[in-house]
Amino acid sequence: MTKTIPDALWGLIGQGVDAIDTPALVIDLDAMERNLQRMVDFTAKHQILWRPHAKMHKSAELARLLMSAGAVGACVQKTSEAEALAAGGVTDLYISNQVIAPAKLARIATLAETLAGRGGWLALAVDSALGIERLAQALQGRRAKVRVLVEIDVGQGRCGVPPGEAVLPLVRQVLACPQLVFGGLQAYHGQAQHLRSPVERRAAIAQAVRAVNLSGEVLQAAGIQTPLITGAGTGTLVLETASGVYGELQAGSFLFMDADYAANERDPAQPQFEHALFVKTQVMSRSAQHAVCDAGHKSHAIDSGLPTVHTWPGEPALRFGNGGDEHGLLYPTQAGQTLPALGQTLWLIPGHCDPTVNLHDFMVGVRGGLKQGTVERIVTVDARGAVG
Template sequence: MNDEQLHRHLVGRQGSRRDLNTPVLVIDRDALDRNIARMADFAGANGLKLRPHAKTHKSADIARRQIAAGALGVCCAKLGEAEALADEGITGILITSPVVSAPAIERLIALNDRCEGLMCTADNPMAARAIAAAIAASGGPPLTVLVDIDPGIHRTGVADAQAAVALFRTIAAEPSLLYGGVQYYCGLQQHIESFAEREAAMRERAEYLRGVLDALEQAGGKPPIVTGGGTGTHRIDAALGLFTELQVGSYVFMDDQYRACALTGEEDEVPFETALMIDSRVISANSPGMVTLDAGFKSLATDAEPPTIAEGAAEGTAFFFMGDEQGALVNMAGNLPELDSIVTLRAPHCDPTVNLYDTYHVVSGNTLVDLWPVTARGRSR
């Protein structure tokens, strides 16, 4: 049975969260909406636009809420994500990873025909010319392309200011392409836990970006859009005076990785709430000091520390993975939840955790209020 069959009848029933089949991906709708509003208010107060990264949530329902709160559109890491969200009417999409193969370019051109405000990035003149040729052959509308600048990760992006200028000139020379500006996403800096250290790292990277922007302007390519930034650096990004829009993503959920970071520089200030959780259930309680949950590797991202416990277990209880299907709660003091108890876990890393599920179970308090599909789940190509 799928989630609709299992749980639709529980929507609106008081206290129905307790009756969900576990493990289950849960959104606190009220916390989610407060997070969306707070980031929108922050951007507006700092003269910045928002194009939140949908790779975090992969959800048309959440994208609509972000756009209703003032976002220009959303970012998508992959072409498949963009196609899935565009099918649900989402516009203003920026594809943040390069599109280079002939089959992918064909899909990109088809998407440009039906998605208002579509943009993509490129980091190689060969790829830009291939996209331009495909558009010219199809007779479709021009596509806006941003120059992706490598911030030092060496994952994607032009390697230096000279390469940025060369790519700008390639884009500007193609009648079927529109030069949109640049992308500069400093992923390595997002999770530096100390605000002061993160700020110092970003200011160093900002000086590099400033040099590239100066070179582009001197070549006649002053960027209309400078997009980048993230949840971890958003306060710093706003103060740099370089970005026109922010690609913040995880602020909507606040996973454990971001909860570990001082986001504001103010002691004990946490600007966003935990809105994404995994409800699990105690399925075995036969060993002293330990109980077994029904959530394991297949229910939670494993690229970070094990999840922390939000509700349902005493302080001092720790989670350990016990394989694909199970996890363990250990408390040597013996203060553990009973058989069939619900234990709520925070997502260790939200993006890959979300990609394990078909459906968000949206709650207000302890009542299930809606089911939202994870629209772009698995759309990684």
């Protein structure tokens, strides 16, 4: 169920950005829509499907926006994420992760029925015979089928079976179950997304493509066609597309971009995505050596590093330092640089957008820029805390 937006947030709509209290998670709607259009143009040019990952924004509203722009559906990583987005009107969902627990698989069966009743689909990744067996058991007596994609480990070193012969028995098991539909192969290389140089990323995805081709050859030799290869992220989407092997892109972070993705050396073929997600903060204390803002770790994730401080052209840069849960430390980057004044507004670019979004119930959508923009909408983080 969609979260109830507090009256104080509703009251922001139509007001200027100065009215947004701090700390707050803010979407630059103009930048977000430019990112979206660049992705639409890219996928149309290359005639490839895209199913952006909703674990990034965790919002049914944004998932629907992406689908209205041409996305075929949404990826999620957790059963509860799928349930939250389905409750918000998303009808084509792929849980690109393993689900083994019978209690969760019972929920998946119920969700599959719900989506089928709306003309939609639920899909799930698998990498074990036990996972397939338990999914089939959960679907017994249900009036729905689940699309199943066998995951291969293409270099991530996380989930997935080794490429090649290990794929065949799992696919045969799926094909033998009347309530399962073989949907293809899951081939996502997460580690490749954050390799800094294009050369490193190309090498990693070349390895992934070899793994995919080997698996496809094994299936083809057994007389089994592979309907789809799905994977790719914001850091490598041009490479999976250029391979001619992948039929669907799962990139999601392109919509907001974060400091870690921005640290990658850009591939010239990559669309020029820009930052669209910010933490608004203000200076609450000041000393001779540093200033302190009110956005600590409870307002932004630090797994991919501390946030960076957004600076306007001509302004001196600031370095963000670890101040703990509720405080951020701001240091000058040049000798003699003036620190920001008490009460001054600053905008932080999160190191990693996905877990940062998961720290907030709502995102404030601003139209017209961060300096003089106006609050246009409040976006609910429907799947906040949906980790099961």
